[in-house]
Amino acid sequence: MNSVLSDRAMRPGTLGTNASRPDGTAKVQGGFAFSSDMWADNMLWGATLRSPHPFARIVSIDVSPAWSIPGVETIITAEDVPGKPTYGLIVQDQPVFAAVGDLVRYAGEPIAAVAADHPETCKRALAAIKVEYEVFEPVTDPEVCIAGDAPQIHPDGNIFRHQRIVCGDTEIVGDVQVEGTYDVGMQDQAFLGLEAALAVPDPGAEGVELYIATQWLHEDRKQIAQCLALPEDKVRLVLGGVGGAFGAREDISLQVHTCLLALRTGRPVRIAYGREESFYGHVHRHPAKIWMRHHADRSGKIVKIESRMVFDGGAYCSTSPAVLINGITHTQGPYKCDNAVVDGWAVRTNNPPCGAMRGFGVVQACFAHESQMEKLAMALDMSPVDVRLLNAMETGDKLITGQVMDSVAPVARCIRETAEIPLPPPLDPHADVLSIPGGSGLTAEPSNIRRGIGWGVSIKNLMYSEGFDDYSTARCRMEDGVVTLKFATSEVGQGFTMLAQQIARTILGVDEVLLDTIDTQVGSAGSTSASRQTWMSGGAVDAACRAVLSELLDHAASTLSIDRSSLSIEGTEIVDSSTALRYSVSDIARGISLDRTEEYHHPATEDLDENGQGNCHVAFAFVAHRAVVDVDPDLGLVKVVQIATAQDIGRALNPLSVQGQIEGGIAQGLGLAVMEEIVVVDGKVRNPSFTDYLLPTFLDAPDVDMRLIEEWEPKSPLGAKGVGEPPCISVTPAIANAIRNAVGKELPRVPIRPYDICL
Amino acid sequence: MKPTPLPSTATPLDEHYSLRVNGRDMPVQDAWVGESLLYVLRERLGLPGAKGACEQGECGSCTVIMDGAAVCSCLVLAASATNSDIVTVEGLGPNGSLTDVQQAFLDAGGVQCGFCTPGFIVAVHHLLEENLQPTDLEIKEALSGNICRCTGYGRILEAVRTVADSRSQGA
Numbered sequence: 001m002n003s004v005l006s007d008r009a010m011r012p013g014t015l016g017t018n019a020s021r022p023d024g025t026a027k028v029q030g031g032f033a034f035s036s037d038m039w040a041d042n043m044l045w046g047a048t049l050r051s052p053h054p055f056a057r058i059v060s061i062d063v064s065p066a067w068s069i070p071g072v073e074t075i076i077t078a079e080d081v082p083g084k085p086t087y088g089l090i091v092q093d094q095p096v097f098a099a100v101g102d103l104v105r106y107a108g109e110p111i112a113a114v115a116a117d118h119p120e121t122c123k124r125a126l127a128a129i130k131v132e133y134e135v136f137e138p139v140t141d142p143e144v145c146i147a148g149d150a151p152q153i154h155p156d157g158n159i160f161r162h163q164r165i166v167c168g169d170t171e172i173v174g175d176v177q178v179e180g181t182y183d184v185g186m187q188d189q190a191f192l193g194l195e196a197a198l199a200v201p202d203p204g205a206e207g208v209e210l211y212i213a214t215q216w217l218h219e220d221r222k223q224i225a226q227c228l229a230l231p232e233d234k235v236r237l238v239l240g241g242v243g244g245a246f247g248a249r250e251d252i253s254l255q256v257h258t259c260l261l262a263l264r265t266g267r268p269v270r271i272a273y274g275r276e277e278s279f280y281g282h283v284h285r286h287p288a289k290i291w292m293r294h295h296a297d298r299s300g301k302i303v304k305i306e307s308r309m310v311f312d313g314g315a316y317c318s319t320s321p322a323v324l325i326n327g328i329t330h331t332q333g334p335y336k337c338d339n340a341v342v343d344g345w346a347v348r349t350n351n352p353p354c355g356a357m358r359g360f361g362v363v364q365a366c367f368a369h370e371s372q373m374e375k376l377a378m379a380l381d382m383s384p385v386d387v388r389l390l391n392a393m394e395t396g397d398k399l400i401t402g403q404v405m406d407s408v409a410p411v412a413r414c415i416r417e418t419a420e421i422p423l424p425p426p427l428d429p430h431a432d433v434l435s436i437p438g439g440s441g442l443t444a445e446p447s448n449i450r451r452g453i454g455w456g457v458s459i460k461n462l463m464y465s466e467g468f469d470d471y472s473t474a475r476c477r478m479e480d481g482v483v484t485l486k487f488a489t490s491e492v493g494q495g496f497t498m499l500a501q502q503i504a505r506t507i508l509g510v511d512e513v514l515l516d517t518i519d520t521q522v523g524s525a526g527s528t529s530a531s532r533q534t535w536m537s538g539g540a541v542d543a544a545c546r547a548v549l550s551e552l553l554d555h556a557a558s559t560l561s562i563d564r565s566s567l568s569i570e571g572t573e574i575v576d577s578s579t580a581l582r583y584s585v586s587d588i589a590r591g592i593s594l595d596r597t598e599e600y601h602h603p604a605t606e607d608l609d610e611n612g613q614g615n616c617h618v619a620f621a622f623v624a625h626r627a628v629v630d631v632d633p634d635l636g637l638v639k640v641v642q643i644a645t646a647q648d649i650g651r652a653l654n655p656l657s658v659q660g661q662i663e664g665g666i667a668q669g670l671g672l673a674v675m676e677e678i679v680v681v682d683g684k685v686r687n688p689s690f691t692d693y694l695l696p697t698f699l700d701a702p703d704v705d706m707r708l709i710e711e712w713e714p715k716s717p718l719g720a721k722g723v724g725e726p727p728c729i730s731v732t733p734a735i736a737n738a739i740r741n742a743v744g745k746e747l748p749r750v751p752i753r754p755y756d757i758c759l
Numbered sequence: 760m761k762p763t764p765l766p767s768t769a770t771p772l773d774e775h776y777s778l779r780v781n782g783r784d785m786p787v788q789d790a791w792v793g794e795s796l797l798y799v800l801r802e803r804l805g806l807p808g809a810k811g812a813c814e815q816g817e818c819g820s821c822t823v824i825m826d827g828a829a830v831c832s833c834l835v836l837a838a839s840a841t842n843s844d845i846v847t848v849e850g851l852g853p854n855g856s857l858t859d860v861q862q863a864f865l866d867a868g869g870v871q872c873g874f875c876t877p878g879f880i881v882a883v884h885h886l887l888e889e890n891l892q893p894t895d896l897e898i899k900e901a902l903s904g905n906i907c908r909c910t911g912y913g914r915i916l917e918a919v920r921t922v923a924d925s926r927s928q929g930a
Contacts, residue, residue, distance in 0.1 A: 030808020
């Protein structure tokens with residue numbers, strides 16, 4: 001694992017350096033307060049009763065046996081929701097609790113909640129609640145819903161969204177055609193820090209304060225306040241420490257339940273999910289079935305792409321319509337394409353609800369288009385690198401949505417620099433068993449192992465799309481030379497709090513930057529998702545700091561009687577270019593108080609029309625991956641040996657953090673390629689635990705050799721692109737292509753299971 | 760999904776015992792006998808450093824040292840640990856100072872969300888006490904019971920290498 005870090009002669013802690021995390025010391029010492037660590041005097045524990053059936057009508061609920069258990073303080077059901085009975089990010093179609101007479105639509109749907117003196121008391125109370133169901137056959141096949149042959153699961157219907165893209169000459173035919181139907185399994189975000197919240201009621205139950213691990217405080221507050229029938233200013237959210245997110249904290253899970261229990265009992269209530277409940281409590285990555293046909297001319301240039309994509313959204317809408325749009329608008333991948341016909345569906349079933357996960361629809365599309373590029377290379381007898389370079393997208397190209405690519409687009413450079421990374425040495429016939437497929441199971445014979453190499457290249461949109469103004473807000477105060485930043489940006493581990501300090505140090509020439517509490521007492525920051533916070537909240541912090549700087553220079557000009565236009569900041573000093581005199585920022589700022597709050601908005605985008613045409617995305621980032629795998633073809637065991645990658649990042653604001661994002665994303669993409677899948681049978685999750693849902697361990701993680709492609713993005717306030725999502729997208733097909741290369745099978749689905757390889 | 764009802768429907772909170780944690784005897788009062796060591800450390804003794812993330816010994820977030828062995832505290836009944844010496848992440852660095860392992864995690868970028876971090880820190884201390892100069896494979900094997908979802912392990916590997924190198928040079 002080569003270090004990407006170069007010696008940068010810069011002021012410590014500023015942009016471009018490996019600044020220290022403000023939360024780092026507390027995290028390594030165990031003192032950092034995650035939402036599951038929150039505690040209050042007189043606190044009760046809450047727990048949630050869930051449906052074991054994926055599709056049923058609730059005939060009756062009898063909570064009376066639970067009331068007789070000592071220690072139970074309250075029990076709530078749908079009848080106790082004072083406000084809007086449903087919630088949801090795009091459409092509010094998901095009940096806070098399923099009500100008597102209504103349907104449960106997935107296995108794990110909440111029915112009741114209790115608050116008691118001890119978690120064990122809660123468990124016993126839940127077990128004592130009697131629910132009678134009229135059980136129905138679950139609808140689990142999205143195609144049945146598209147055909148209109150399924151019973152209506154929800155009054156909103158069984159189709160979340162249908163969208164076509166029709167672009168260019170739809171009748172044109174290429175000399176070379178390749179096609180395939182690809183499946184992507186349901187992946188879980190599997191953050192380590194389970195869902196947890198502490199709700200503290202105001203006196204008289206007039207409001208509530210919620211300490212919560214979430215990706216978007218203000219959106220949570222909006223939905224919670226509606227369900228509680230409280231004005232938004234009576235619902236105050238404070239970010240509890242977030243133990244990873246990856247999309248799983250975009251939707252409401254325990255927020256409303258915790259607040260209701262606290263308001264009902266007049267006491268603080270903590271709910272903390274266990275791992276099994278977490279699998280029922282948050283949305284997952286959409287399983288998808290994607291058919292694609294590529295047409296190319298004899299030189300290898302893509303002439304047309306046809307595709308049909310079906311995303312299974314499960315029981316409730318969540319972000320399915322947006323995930324679908326991301327999927328279909330990324331059909332072409334990072335390649336030039338003038339003609340396309342794409343038909344996309346996001347469908348409701350009785351499977352677990354699906355929504356946001358790192359990559360957001362593009363993971364699925366990329367697995368299909370990169371599998372296709374491999375087939376195209378073979379059909380043309382070209383190398384996987386050459387066919388991709390030949391078609392590589394460039395700035396100025398028109399996308400299949402009609403949008404013109406106006407981001408920096410170093411696709412060819414990402415591919416070339418990845419190709420230049422040295423391959424690992426061949427497998428040592430005497431290699432330690434821990435480094436070969438199967439590991440300590442001692443099952444694979446080195447002489448039987450085949451090595452494969454595969455490629456994946458991807459494009460990912462940054463920020464929200466289709467007309468959404470996902471602005472961000474930041475406040476910068478400078479009092480007596482001390483800078484304090486406030487924002488509502490969810491720090492989920494990515495390091496935004498560190499970046500915010502770097503921005504302030506750089507712009508304002510101070511070394512110490514304090515961070516105010518992350519809560520709803522400032523304007524929205526939008527969600528920590530869509531690789532958007534470096535750009536958006538970074539932009540807001542940048543703007544707020546620049547506004548304060550401007551006032552500071554005004555002050556310097558007037559107190560020193562210097563022409564304002566000759567003043568600028570260099571390091572920690574204000575420089576007067578007319579005299580070359582220097583004044584320390586701390587001296588100039590002494591005794592004054594400056595306070596500015598700024599919003600950052602990205603350029604407006606548009607909805608797609610009925611033909612899928614429109615400038616729907618804000619910006620894009622690119623990445624190339626090359627995977628080297630060792631495979632035992634008889635046993636179907638895979639060891640990912642090395643991932644080489646070059647990623648388009650605009651500018652490395654904190655190189656060590658970029659490296660961490662890239663390595664972490666690669667591990668998640670590896671998980672989807674060869675091990676991670678929520679197995680759903682007849683609408684029920686069969687593996688809701690870390691014993692049965694397999695995550696990459698230390699021994700599964702490959703060597704990662706990376707190059708950072710730094711071409712400053714002029715549209716970005718700091719020159720940087722978001723780096724969170726791209727690393728997990730094309731690494732999955734790169735690994736799949738490497739396994740295909742090793743064993744010569746089509747392997748059209750991920751995760752690739754041992755029996756897919758060996759049978 | 761549905762827990763099996765126990766014979767008694769009330770949760771008896773009437774156990775009293777003492778645990779020896781980070782060199783101190785700490786009384787546990789009015790506890791339920793079924794509580795895990797993880798629960799008691801976090802909820803009764805004010806030591807939230809050990810984290811619960813899987814409750815079945817798969818992820819290592821709850822790792823503590825018990826009588827010299829690294830264990831998953833979620834799998835240990837607290838009331839059975841009364842005769843053991845227990846060390847948690849809070850007890851590693853004297854007087855609030857950082858250990859070499861903790862400092863190396865910060866310097867190498869081994870911390871993102873931080874939820875797995877305390878378990879890793881404890882496990883690395885244990886590893887390096889058992890094996891002063893582990894190979895990369897030995898590091899990976901020893902830490903393969905600790906799941907990290909953020910970092911992909913690369914920076915953690917770097918941190919462990921750094922500590923092993925500096926300790927062996929200092930020895």
